[in-house]
Amino acid sequence: MPASQARIPTGRAERYLNQLCAHISKLSRTDLTGAAPLRHGHGEGSADSMPRRVESSGPGGVIDFGWGRCTLRADGENLVLHAEADDQQGLQRIQDAIAQRLERIGRHDGLTVTWRPTPPEAGTAAPADDPKSAAAIIEALTAPAGRADPYPLYAAAHRIGPVLAVAADTFLVCGYAAVNQVLRNPGFGLPDTAPNHPEDAADQAGADALRSMSRSILRTNPPDHSRMRSLISQVFTPRRVASLQPSVVDAVDTLLDRLAESAADGRTVDFMDQFAFQLPVTVICELLGVPPADRHRFRRLASDLTTALELSGGATRPEGPADAAARELAGYFTHLIGERRNAPGNDLVSALVAARDADDGRLSDEELLANLILLLVAGFETTTDLLGNGLAILLDRPDLAAALRSGQIATAGFVEEVLRYDSPVQVTTRVARADALDVEGIRIPTGSNVILLLGAANRDAARYPHPDSFDPTRTGNKPVSFGAGPHICIGNSLARLEASIAFPRLLDRFPALSADPAHKPTRRDRLVLRGYQTLPVGVGTSHAHSHHPGTPHRRSRPDPADE
Known part of the structure; x- marks a missing residue:
């Protein structure tokens, strides 16, 4: 029927x-x-x-x-x-x-x-070889073509329904209201991804990356998550983020200077390498207190570590780059923690070390280490992709670039639409940890795995008219790119601040900025974290530094690479 x-x-x-x-x-x-x-x-x-x-x-x-x-x-x-x-x-x-x-x-x-x-009843998934089935969509999303362009597959999922049964204990959620409901419902939690006891680790090959993340606020459930997040929020405050605006402006203008130098005589430059990565890593490292000389090493380590978040990852996968990256980052921060104990500074590492050393049970040594790694990696991975995805849209739409440059389009509206249209984070997961859970009329049995397609939710026609059109003038635009509820990304305001400063100043400095027709951009081969590996551009003639409305004048400062 x-x-x-x-x-x-x-x-x-x-x-x-x-x-x-x-x-x-x-x-x-x-x-x-x-x-x-x-x-x-x-x-x-x-x-x-x-x-x-x-x-x-x-x-x-x-x-x-x-x-x-x-x-x-x-x-x-x-x-x-x-x-x-x-x-x-x-x-x-x-x-x-x-x-x-x-x-x-x-x-x-x-x-x-x-x-x-209406999606099928719980436990009655369509045959896996049916091209319209949830299982077929998942398989296609994890294939190279699906990772390169997941949006047609999201549209196919929407045609089936907001909640799709993959198997009796696995569900795919693509509707905006449904994704938002799961993210905010405390009955859905994070899956257990690491051994509960140290002696179990010997039997679990390749667990270092997942174990590292599992002790951070990214992958823990209450009461551990609430305890740690409350503590980190006290030192990662909106006021502290807002106070970074002058530093972000300085970093942007310094990087634009370097971009102009690299593009002298019409040479092509890679925006991802020379700006999109450099800006957020500079900002988060200054916030944490990581010395400038160490910052160059983190792009590779973060890229390797986050492969553990892909849907094809798992606790029993063989040893790989993600685990080696987790060990190297753990070693680095163990050394930095020791330095800050001996000589505290005005930075997040010092503040969290002080909280740990208060010995009041709010933070263990393992949790301190895991959360510092998370803050570093999450602090620039998503912002790098936000900057690259946004510029790619502007290069394809010169009319939008002109409107943003002239102020006809609000920068905040543009940033939110980039987050909605081409989200840096496309997928996250939850587990049903309570009884009698219901999402859009579908019963989710206890213990079921729930795959949340954030990128699909942001393109749900039930929430956003003409979802496949880029419209920075949308009203009521609230993408779920950074999650929602208790696990909303703690650094989302910092990412928005960096993007809102970077895009106008970039366009103002380089009015002839354009894609390089001789060198095609390349996407990272990822589904969960969506962004560019390379984005070659030509900058044309550079304007001298000019003050952009709404941002402070640039102050003289040394090159981040030389500090």
Whole structure:
């Protein structure tokens, strides 16, 4: 039986449910749409197009035609509709009639009804060889072509539904509302990715990378996550991030100087290598207190370490570069922690070392080390990709570059749309850790693995009209690129600050900035962290330093590489 579902966000779900049922009940002696009669079937005007039964009671209701029905449920801040019929024509008839009436009733609140095919019941996934199945989508996403361009596969997932059963204990979530619900629901937690006891590690090959991350706020569950995040938030405050603005401006202008020098005489430069990586690594290292002379080594180490986050990764995978990177980073920060104990500074490493040494149980040695590695790696990996993805869009759309340069487009709106349109983080995972969990009407059994397609959620037509169009003037743009709920990226405001300073100053300094037709850009071969490996550009004639509205004047400072 064809079926579909709609979830309408509204703070007055129960009121609209009862109002809709009462309205349709009055029409039960006539055709629901008031259209001209048809000769036969359950088309408009036929006898069986009239509702046979309309009932509502508090948070529930039903509109029954005999050959099909619509059930209604007020679920917190959402009105949930479920329609089913004997055939597709009948289902379309119910969808059109209910949507028309409800949108008319809720016109003052701007209610919009978007129907989606109902996903299969839990545990009844489509055959894996079905190209429309969730299993086939996952397989395609982890293949080279899917990693290079996942968006057609996201669109295919949306056509099936917001929650897709891959297997009895695995679900793929692509709808914006569904992803947001899972991220914010404490019943969903992080999977266990490392041995619980040190003696178990000997039997677990290649566990160093996953073990390192598993003791940080990235991969822990309450109460450990809450305890550590509360502590780190005290030293990684919005005020501290805001105070970095002059330093970010200085770093941007210094890197633009170097970019101009490298591009002298029309030479091609790699934006990723000479700017997109250099800016965030400079900022996060200054915040942490990492000496400038050490910063060059982190790009390779971070790239290697984060391969452990890919969907093809796992705790039993063989020894690889990720584990070697985890050990090297652990060794580096162990040495730096020792230095800061002897000579504390005004930096995050010193602050967290002091918190650890307070010996009040808030942070263990292993947790201190794991979180410092996380802050370093996460502090520039996603920002590097945000800068590269954003510039690639501007190179492809000179009209947008001109509008951003002139101030016709707000920088903040542009940055948010880059995050939505081509998210630096595309996928994350959760595990159902509570009973009776429900996402978009689908029951998620305890212990189930949930794969959240953040990039797909950001392109959900139910949340964003024309989702495949880049529109920096969108209103209400709230991408889930940095997550949501208790695990939202702690450095998301820093990434936004760096991008909002970098893009206008880059465009102002190089008005003739363009893609290099002789050298094609290359993408990183990743799904979870999406960005460019290389992005060759020509900068043309450089303007002298000019003050951009909304940012402080550049102060003289030495080159970060020479400090």
